[in-house]
Amino acid sequence: MNGIVRGKRIDRSALIKVYEKGISLPASIFALNIQGTTVEETGLGLEIGDADRICLPIPGTLKVEPWQKRPTGQLLMTMYELDRETPFFADPRFVLQQAVDRFQALDLTVVSAFELEFYLIDQENISGRPQPPRSPISGKRPNSVQVYSIDDLDEYAEFLEDVIEAAHEQGIPADAIVAESAPGQFEVNLRHVDDPVQACDFSVLLKRVIKSVAYDHEMDTTFMAKPYYDQAGNGMHVHISLLDKDGKNIFAPDADGNLSDMLRWAIGGMLESLPQYMAFLCPNVNSYRRFSPSFFVPCAPTWGLDNRTVAVRVPTGDPEAMRIENRLAGADANPYLLMAALLSAIHHGISNRIDPPPMTEGNAYDQHEASLPTNLRDALRELEHSPVMQQYIGEEYLDVFVLCKENELAEFEQTISDLEYMWYLHTV
Secondary structure (H helix, E strand, C coil): CCCCCCCCCCCHHHHHHHHHHCEEEEHHHHHECCCCCECHHHCCCHHHCCCEEEEEECCCCCEECCCCCCCCEECCEEEECCCCCCECCCCHHHHHHHHHHHHHCCCCEEEEEEEEEEEEECCCCECCECCCCCCCCCCCCCCCCCCCCHHHHHHCHHHHHHHHHHHHHCCCCEEEEEECCCCCEEEEEECCECCHHHHHHHHHHHHHHHHHHHHHCCCEEECCCCCCCCCCCCEEEEEEEEECCCCCECCCCCCCCCCCHHHHHHHHHHHHCHHHHHHHHCCCHHHHHHCCHHHCCCCCCCEEECCCCCCEEECCCCHHHCCEEECCCECCCCHHHHHHHHHHHHHHHHHHCCCCCCCCCCCHHHHCCCCCCCCHHHHHHHHHCCHHHHHHCCHHHHHHHHHHHHHHHHHHHHCCCHHHHHHHCCCC
16 A cells, blocks of 8 residues: 555576466455554454465566565565455555556546656654765765766766666666756656556666665665655656557647647646645645645645646646656655555546636635645545545445555654743743
């Protein structure tokens, strides 16, 4: 649920058996909170005896892990019921596949890509708080904010090159890295693919590559949405377009340059239901600390052409590459659930021919009041009662997700922070 890779380690002599019979893992792995504890209220733990389900290999995903000292491979699996044919409802990969199936029924192919932001941090922290790593070249910690800085890329060139090389060895289509809006922050772009489930696989595996390569360079990384209060947060932007059975982009404008109805309806669906699926885009307490106009995170359901201040951006340029870019999600989101929510909203908009609000030109922060949920509790309430997400994602999975996140929220709110002691211990 939190996008954490879990599994088993086996000897290579057992690999054929894995392909023939799969491996067993408890169903409760999809009902774990962020600390890795089973949320019993979901009914997937002790209530069913912490019973196993069967995980079967995903074809084409057996790859070498190039950062390991001894030859090691990794293989993605997906969970099924004991009959080995019925997908397990709580596997986020299956949640997404259900959304993809709706487009396949319309003879439409979803093309998508991710942009993933992260911070390089030192392996040593200060009182539990992160700090930027020392430059391998100068030995100094970065403290400037130089977006797209080539010098910053040069400082960490060896690490960044190893990330790209390791990604390519695993078949992950990473093609560009840029220095982002804060010291030690970078963004990796993935090329678009015509299978959104595979696009999410690439996103999850890329995180693993970045973390593992950083360890080899005696550094650490974080995809936490907001690790520094005074710096930009980590986002995960998603680009989506739709192709018809002839391979034509149905979002492309007409001969006169007018936006297609399909594009407008898709945007309309995304924006109308945006508050309802906000919890999938921003699933943690920390996620909502990103939202501030000064850090370029949209706070209202807005859209525009080539406008980076809106929630849904339509990049201009090649008409045949017309697409939707969702700019709201944090890097801490589960990519499968994020993609499932976006595709559900797009399908909802197209099916019901929902027109979007007027396009925003110029600075959206100056023109629109913040109206989206600004905390996890409000977002979970919207999700729990969402007619769109109930229709597309299903009440059964929504219950599991909301219960797990409410469990995390309750524990967070019961914790007394250092700031509370500082403010209240000797003053009230």
